[in-house]
Amino acid sequence: MIDPSIIRPEIALDDFLPIFVSSALVLVFGGFYVGIYTAVKVKLLKPWTMLFAYMFWVLTAYCLYLMGSLMHVGEFTAKALVVAAIGLFLLPFAVYYMQNQVHEENEH
């Protein structure tokens, strides 16, 4: 017989699957965001598809929020997740800007 005090998950049993799925989707949607952003910038996709890139970032941020809420993360980890979401938003801008600058300098 197991001591009932041991069976005390801080995370509800039904929440494990949503946690794993939402945390996987953070990067799947994040990947779509940066992928579409870059593909539009290098003219592999039409400019209007950029809208989808931003939609994917919103989904990424939502999944981060959902994951953090279900895990009951502390204040510090919640802030870390917000920093990660903002970092992901800015990342393709920064990387593309720097790469393009170097490209321009070497072509002109």
Add this chain to the structure above:
Amino acid sequence: MASKYLTGVGSESKQLATWYFTFAAILFGAQLLFGLIAAIQYVMPGFLYGILDFSIARIIHINALVVWMVFAMFGSVYWLLPDETGIETVGIKIGKLLFWIFAAAIVVVVLVYLLIQVGPADETTIWFITEGREYIEAPRWADWGIVVVALGFVANLFLTGIKGKQTGIVTVLMADMIAFAGLYLAGMFFTDNISVDQYWWWWVIHLWVEATWEVFVGAIAAYGLIKMIGAHRQVVEMWLWIEVAMLFGSGILGLGHHYFWIGTPEYWWEIGALFSALEPLPLVAMFIHVLYDWGKTQGAQEEKGSTVSVVNNKPAFTWFVLNAFGNFLGAGIWGFFHTLPQVNLYTHGTQFTSAHGHLAFFGAYATILIGMMYIAVQGTNGIKIMKHTKASLWGVSMIVSGVVGMTVALTIAGYVQVLVSRAQMGATWAGYFDGQSGMWFSQAMDWRLVMGVVTFLGFIFLAKDLLTTGKNPVHER
């Protein structure tokens, strides 16, 4: 006539690289074979009982993985050095001697694992059989041999880098490889406190695979993109420096996610959580980088009115693209969803870790190292445009399907363990067995074995393709 940079003929450094790649491929086969034996033992625990127990099959499986990758990494460096520096590798004869010492040491270590297996609980075992630290279980005499070989390799790299042209790729490799070699020392000394021991052991494992090896991949990807699609060196190298900053910036203190439960102070929870949350960012960025360079270079080609692909080595490029995706999936997604301490409390030490390990090692490292083998095969055989063959396509499809299949199966098994063994049964002894005996866990292990067989068959196609490329008329010379 092949381009000069693609030609391996006549370069002793490139010849040595092909030795390293060949031995790496043999060890890769051994890794898969012993992985299959271990997978069969999960399904049929009596298989080879008393002859080759699970513990020994697992030791060879995971150590062969590390060693074949190290061999292929050394081979990659010896291959690219003449291209990057414009000179033959300095001290190449010592490099060749060290190759034979390294290869002989590995053969002896494996024979000891197979024939002696276990020893007395004293220093003899640590010195001559196994040190017992996962992934780096080589006995101490072999540890010192590895240190000598690594120092020789780093000396070859530094002397060549200093004497020849100093490109960004070589400079990054010089810094990275000295860290790579130096970190091995952290796993070589003995302490009688398991927490302290694990603390230092993680310096080797984590700081290799989530810092120095990732930076190595960045440097190899940079070299590959220049060679295979003619990407701008300045763009690629500028990116490489950003990547180094991001990878080291998030990866070094990402070490904290291994310090949640080993007896280290609680502040590692916050450090581990913060830097682990940031660790996927460089992986996402590496993915953008490949897409950017490919799109830009192909776009420039199309602006000139040509629709011909810019890729001069299709199989290698396929493996490099798989690396961008695989790194993102295996290290990124499968790492991220159990990295925060709140959920890692439940997933730690379950098959989730194994799922992450399989996809991350394959996606982040095996893919790009196989790509480098194809680049070497192209150069050695003087091929100008290397195309896909049936064997290369079967090889890549089966290996990728097999590894992804194993990962999914192990993830399902891990999920069962999280729910049953950890959440419901509170990480008890009974919970451990309940989790393992459930139908979902058992079936997941069956599927892991099936997918392991698929991976092994894919490896046979890959080996066949690499060995027969020289005679295949499909490639343009």
